[in-house]
Amino acid sequence: MDALVLAAEWFIGLFKQGGDVFLSLVGGIVPLLIVLLTGVNALVALIGPEKIDKVGEWAARDGVIYYPVRYILLPVLAVFFLTNPMAYTMGRFLPEKYKPAFYDAAVSYVHPPLGIFPHINPGELFVWLGIATGIESLGLSVVPLAVWYLIVGLIVIFIRGIVTERITAVMWARREA
Amino acid sequence: MNEFLVKIGRGVGGVVGALYQAGRDAVDQVVVNILPFMAFISLIIGIILKTGVGDWIANLLAPLAGSLIGLLILSVIIALPVLSPLLGPGAVIAQIIGTLLGSTLIAHGDIPARYALPALFAINPQVGCDFIPVGLALGEAEPETVEVGVPAVLFSRLITGPVAVLIAFLFMPLLPYD
Numbered sequence: 001m002d003a004l005v006l007a008a009e010w011f012i013g014l015f016k017q018g019g020d021v022f023l024s025l026v027g028g029i030v031p032l033l034i035v036l037l038t039g040v041n042a043l044v045a046l047i048g049p050e051k052i053d054k055v056g057e058w059a060a061r062d063g064v065i066y067y068p069v070r071y072i073l074l075p076v077l078a079v080f081f082l083t084n085p086m087a088y089t090m091g092r093f094l095p096e097k098y099k100p101a102f103y104d105a106a107v108s109y110v111h112p113p114l115g116i117f118p119h120i121n122p123g124e125l126f127v128w129l130g131i132a133t134g135i136e137s138l139g140l141s142v143v144p145l146a147v148w149y150l151i152v153g154l155i156v157i158f159i160r161g162i163v164t165e166r167i168t169a170v171m172w173a174r175r176e177a
Numbered sequence: 178m179n180e181f182l183v184k185i186g187r188g189v190g191g192v193v194g195a196l197y198q199a200g201r202d203a204v205d206q207v208v209v210n211i212l213p214f215m216a217f218i219s220l221i222i223g224i225i226l227k228t229g230v231g232d233w234i235a236n237l238l239a240p241l242a243g244s245l246i247g248l249l250i251l252s253v254i255i256a257l258p259v260l261s262p263l264l265g266p267g268a269v270i271a272q273i274i275g276t277l278l279g280s281t282l283i284a285h286g287d288i289p290a291r292y293a294l295p296a297l298f299a300i301n302p303q304v305g306c307d308f309i310p311v312g313l314a315l316g317e318a319e320p321e322t323v324e325v326g327v328p329a330v331l332f333s334r335l336i337t338g339p340v341a342v343l344i345a346f347l348f349m350p351l352l353p354y355d
Contacts, residue, residue, distance in 0.1 A: 018223025025215045037203035045195045091316020100326030103312045107305030123210035126272035131293050134279030138290055144352050149297055152348050156341040164333040171325050
C-alpha cells in the first residue's frame with residue numbers, strides 16, 4: 001500500500017513540477033506579452049502594412065547597392081509588418097532569380113527579433129524563450145541577449161541572402177545548360 | 178464646425194477601434210498560439226526535471242553546446258539537406274532543444290551564459306526549410322523557381338548555418354555576462 005501511495009505521489013509530482021513551470025511562465029511573461037502585442041498590433045494597423053510595397057519595388061533592382069535593401073531592409077519590414085507567414089508575399093515584387101534568396105533571408109528573421117518583437121512569430125516563441133529562461137534563472141537580464149540576437153540576425157540574413165542568390169544562379173545556369 | 182467635429186469623432190473612433198482590435202488580436206494570439214505551447218513545454222520540462230532525464234540529456238548535449246566546435250557540428254547536422262526539412266515544422270525541434278539547453282545547461286551554469294548567443298543560431302539553421310515551396314508560392318514564384326529554389330536554400334544552409342554560429346560566437350564577448 002505504501003508503495004502504491006509513493007508511486008502515486010511520484011506520478012503527481014511529475015505534473016506538479018510542470019504546473020510550477022507553467023505558472024512561472026504565465027505569470028512572468030504573458031502579461032507583458034499581451035500588452036506588448038496589443039501595442040505593436042495597433043502600431044502596424046495604424047501605419048498600414050501596404051506602405052512597405054514601395055520598398056519591395058525598390059528592392060527588385062539590380063546592382064550591389066540594392067543587396068542590403070533586398071536582404072536586410074525588405075525582410076525586416078516584411079516580417080515586422082506582415083509577420084510569419086504573410087511576410088513571404090513580399091517576394092512578389094522581385095524577379096524570379098531573387099525569390100529563393102529573399103525567402104531565405106525573410107524566414108531566417110522570424111526568430112531573431114522575438115525577444116523584443118514577439119508579435120512576429122508568437123507560435124514559435126520558445127526558439128528564443130527556451131534559452132532566454134535559462135539566462136533569467138541565472139539572475140541575469142535577457143535584454144542584452146535579445147538585442148544582440150536581433151543584430152547578429154541582421155548580419156546573418158544578409159549573408160544568407162547573398163549566398164542563396166549565388167547558389168540559385170549557379171543551379172539555374174546548370175539547369176539550362 | 179459640424180464637419181470638423183465629425184472628422185475628429187471619426188479619427189478618434191478609428192484609433193480607438195484599431196487599439197481595441199489590436200487587444201483582441203493580442204489575446205487571441207496568446208490563447209491560440211502561446212498558452213498551448215507553454216503547457217506543452219511545461220509538461221516536458223516538468224517530466225525532464227523530475228525524472229532526472231534532464232541530467233542525462235544535458236550530459237549528452239554539454240560537449241556539443243559548450244564549445245565552438247560542438248556548436249558548429251550541431252548546426253551542420255541540423256542543416257543537412259535531408260534532415261532540415263524534417264526538423265523544420267513549427268520549429269518544434271528548435272524550441273525543445275532550446276528549452277533543454279536553457280533550463281538545464283545554461284540555468285545550472287554548466288556552460289557559460291555567453292554561449293546562449295551562438296546557441297540560438299546553432300539550434301536553428303533549419304528555420305523554414307520545411308516551408309520553402311509554400312513560402313515561394315506566397316511570393317508568386319513560378320514552378321521553375323520552386324524547383325531551383327528548394328535545393329538552393331537547402332544547400333545554402335549547409336554553409337550559412339555554421340557561418341551564423343561563427344558570427345554569433347565572434348559577437349559573444351559583447352554580452353555583459355560573466
